[in-house]
Amino acid sequence: MIQQLIEWLADPAHWRGPDGIPTRLLEHLYYCLVAAGFATLVALPAGLFVGHTGRGGTLLVGAGNALRALPTLGLVTFLYLVVGGTQTATLIGLVVLAVPPILAGAYSGVQQVDRRVVDAAVGVGMTRWQRLWQVEVPNAMPLILGGIRNAVLQVVATAAVAAYVGLGGLGRYVLDGIRAVDYPKVLAGALLVALLAILLDVVLSGVQWLVVPAGLRTAGVGDEGRRRPRRSARREVRGETTDTGGGRVDGRAGHGLRKR
Amino acid sequence: MTLDELGRYLSSPSNREQLVEQFGQHVYLSLVPLLLGLLVAVPLGWGAQRLPPVRAVVFGGASVLYTVPSLALFVVIPGIIGTRTLDSVNVVVALTLYTAALLVRSVVGALDAVPGPVTAAATAMGYRPLRRFLTVELPLAVPVLTAGVRVASVSNISLVSVGALIGTGGLGVLFTEGFRTRYLAPILVGIVLTLLLALVVDRALVLARNSLTPWTRLTPGGSR
Numbered sequence: 001m002i003q004q005l006i007e008w009l010a011d012p013a014h015w016r017g018p019d020g021i022p023t024r025l026l027e028h029l030y031y032c033l034v035a036a037g038f039a040t041l042v043a044l045p046a047g048l049f050v051g052h053t054g055r056g057g058t059l060l061v062g063a064g065n066a067l068r069a070l071p072t073l074g075l076v077t078f079l080y081l082v083v084g085g086t087q088t089a090t091l092i093g094l095v096v097l098a099v100p101p102i103l104a105g106a107y108s109g110v111q112q113v114d115r116r117v118v119d120a121a122v123g124v125g126m127t128r129w130q131r132l133w134q135v136e137v138p139n140a141m142p143l144i145l146g147g148i149r150n151a152v153l154q155v156v157a158t159a160a161v162a163a164y165v166g167l168g169g170l171g172r173y174v175l176d177g178i179r180a181v182d183y184p185k186v187l188a189g190a191l192l193v194a195l196l197a198i199l200l201d202v203v204l205s206g207v208q209w210l211v212v213p214a215g216l217r218t219a220g221v222g223d224e225g226r227r228r229p230r231r232s233a234r235r236e237v238r239g240e241t242t243d244t245g246g247g248r249v250d251g252r253a254g255h256g257l258r259k260r
Numbered sequence: 261m262t263l264d265e266l267g268r269y270l271s272s273p274s275n276r277e278q279l280v281e282q283f284g285q286h287v288y289l290s291l292v293p294l295l296l297g298l299l300v301a302v303p304l305g306w307g308a309q310r311l312p313p314v315r316a317v318v319f320g321g322a323s324v325l326y327t328v329p330s331l332a333l334f335v336v337i338p339g340i341i342g343t344r345t346l347d348s349v350n351v352v353v354a355l356t357l358y359t360a361a362l363l364v365r366s367v368v369g370a371l372d373a374v375p376g377p378v379t380a381a382a383t384a385m386g387y388r389p390l391r392r393f394l395t396v397e398l399p400l401a402v403p404v405l406t407a408g409v410r411v412a413s414v415s416n417i418s419l420v421s422v423g424a425l426i427g428t429g430g431l432g433v434l435f436t437e438g439f440r441t442r443y444l445a446p447i448l449v450g451i452v453l454t455l456l457l458a459l460v461v462d463r464a465l466v467l468a469r470n471s472l473t474p475w476t477r478l479t480p481g482g483s484r
Contacts, residue, residue: 001339069414069458071421073432074451077439081447157329161422165439174335178345178426187339190332198327 028169039098047106105147109140145208269445285429297359305367322361346427366408370401
């Protein structure tokens with residue numbers, strides 16, 4: 001089986017033309033970047049606003065929860081029939097699925113900034129904007145980036161599923177392979193999608209490490225959000241809920257958010 | 261698409277029969293892995309919480325596994341464990357792996373959160389490690405653990421639909437059928453039923469948590 005897979009991947013015919021690996025890979029990457037980019041443009045300001053003002057938090061958490069349960073295949077086929085046009089329909093679907101994790105990350109990131117730090121910022125006379133940009137956003141960075149990482153993983157996976165309604169990308173190999181009972185092709189597609197997902201996640205975790213302020217790292221709060229979940233976990237044991245709707249959203253990928 | 265169409269779809273007995281059957285399949289394919297994943301995650305988390313090297317390996321593995329897209333995992337599993345390509349066992353195994361990967365973190369977090377004095381008191385009263393784990397630490401871990409199980413249940417329920425692409429049952433069949441026949445009614449019904457199932461299971465989990473943790477109701481502002 002592994003030998004067949006290697007043979008499939010080594011065949012030069014599979015590296016050329018519109019169904020070649022480079023083309024499919026770039027297609028997949030393109031859908032992901034466009035969808036995640038759009039979703040960030042929409043969700044990041046909204047999440048920061050809600051986290052900063054504290055207004056609309058309940059609504060946001062409720063909507064996010066409902067969206068998490070939405071089956072991706074159902075959404076994709078639904079949009080395909082209603083909107084029409086494979087690419088437009090699926091890109092809308094991808095954006096819809098990428099919004100909740102980014103929203104949740106930005107919201108809970110800002111909201112979980114230590115109250116004393118925000119009070120101190122008010123105390124030294126910072127305006128609202130200064131507080132948001134100089135205190136809340138830098139402190140929320142691990143969770144904001146964590147949300148974006150989740151969104152990207154979601155989009156990589158969903159774009160593969162969307163090959164069912166005719167979208168290009170790496171999902172084509174899997175679904176065309178199933179139809180043609182060509183298992184090496186299916187495996188190659190699966191392997192490439194998985195590798196793309198892991199690679200993007202590694203790149204983004206690097207970005208996450210870069211943009212988290214050094215002060216946050218030395219304080220041990222930022223990196224991986226290791227302390228915060230512990231604190232909130234302790235509160236949960238006592239019966240108080242700190243659940244912000246996504247389970248516990250820490251800086252790590254996937255955990256606490258929905259799987260695609 | 262009108263309500264009319266939806267009514268006509270739902271009024272056909274054969275459609276209703278199919279709905280009930282696929283809904284049952286969906287429940288089975290999403291909840292069995294939830295239970296199996298929990299059974300895998302508890303001992304794994306127990307080990308990871310006590311031994312830092314185990315923690316590193318388990319967390320790393322879980323992290324990578326969780327990154328793999330569902331469609332990819334669904335089709336790779338038959339190659340690894342030798343099942344047939346279009347078999348619902350593949351979906352069960354894949355979702356069990358995802359559930360375990362997600363819950364192992366919850367288990368460790370939950371055990372971390374058990375107050376030290378409580379375990380110390382149990383030890384002082386003569387509890388052996390295994391009994392202490394099962395009767396003291398695990399019950400105290402239930403609230404945090406439930407948070408993880410709730411996330412896993414929602415994600416399982418929505419993921420089972422993807423299985424329709426590799427030929428397994430569940431509500432995903434309604435999506436592929438609706439797509440093939442360009443018919444919106446089954447797709448809409450499938451989406452609504454999936455959301456409904458997720459909601460019902462989530463409420464059930466909250467109820468189960470509350471009945472397992474009677475002490476939380478004694479603290480002011482207790483559980484939801």
